[in-house]
Amino acid sequence: MANIREIRERIASIKQILKITNAMYLMASSKLKKARKSLESTEPYFHKLQSTIESVLEHTPHTRQLYFDRRSDIPEEKRKKGYIVITADKGLCGSYNHNVLKYTEQEIAKVADPDNCRLFVIGQVGRMYFQNRKNSRKVSVDSEFLYTTQNPTLYRAREIAELLLEKFEKRELDEVYLIYTDMINSNQFEPKTVQLLPFSRRHWGIAPDGTLKKLPKASFLPSPEEVMSYLIPQYAKGIIYGAMVEAFCCEQQSRMTAMDAASTSAKDMIHDLSLMYNRARQAAITQEITEVCGGAQAQD
Amino acid sequence: MAKTFHLDIISTDRIFYEGECEHLVITAIDGLLGILPGHEALVTALPPGELKYMVNGRWRYAAISEGFIQVMPEFAVILADSCELPEEIDIKRAEEARQRAEEKLRQKQSIVEYYHTQAALNRAMNRLKISKKHFE
Structure with a gap:
């Protein structure tokens, strides 16, 4: 039989933790409401952006534009790949961080030479994880790339897009990918990769039967190259912003679920422990009475 | 009733306008550009500037910052970072x-x-x- 005092202390400490998880649950749910709202208001833009770019590219004549350059002269093992990874700033959100990190590990493992891999991590947890990784396959993490995942803004997305485009232009990177958590429905998330650069048009402009669609070419003002050099950064910025908003929403959602589960199990534990406590107390009382009775009988 | 085309103006934080439009005037990189129904296919970039479009014979104005426009004979799509009515500024x-x-x-x-x-x-x-x- 466990000690009564031990059980009482245990109950008190669980109650303290319950208070914390409950507060975090409330905070996450109020942040989630805000994140949901911003997700809903950006979603039309995000989808329209993708479909418009697609249809614009269908009407684009072949251009020698920098962002389309696949640099096929560089062999696969020498290509420098950059990954933007969106994680959370804090832990305690269930498997959210774990899933993104594991997924990123898998993606990196595909690359032949880890020296050619560079990570641009948004969010504290991910940055710490990749910087302290004691692994033979060490990848470099850009240490000056410091952005938070809290309340994504267009301004931040613009800065990130500019930075990556510049690195691509300077040939410091040959391919740029974006890894973020996609919200399938409110209970289901999945990490996802999107290729940002070079801008590929392989899947676009091809009809279902595999032939190139013959579409009338649109006119571009002032010139296709000029418009594209303006449009692609705009597109990159839009995609990054959309991904940030979506990831933030997922983070809050999974934190809310995790904290709700923690509160429920804390309540269960308190229930079990107080049952044990009452039993132990009752046993102690019974024992005391027996002892008193035994003593009284012995005196007679 | 004047001829119209479908116009979508979408900014990052909301759908600004969605509906029929008779005449659209945008500020492109090198000057103003008027668009009427049946305009040829066109794509161009939009720097920060003014936008006006005519609905039911009345001009409506908006301030737009950075975006681009895709024009097709039957419709036009404007995607911008932000788009505001003059009274919202x-x-x-x-x-x-x-x-x-x-x-x-x-x-x-x-x-x-x-x-x-x-x-x-x-x-x-x-x-x-x-x-x-x-x-x-």
């Missing part, structure tokens, strides 16, 4: 942004910073210009 905020940008331009900056501030200044000036035009 916060003059005080725009004025502050302008002063901040001007102050920054006086400092020595790197080229990238210089472009950033200049872009910010352009956005602020555009907002101020449009709101002045409609309220004074």
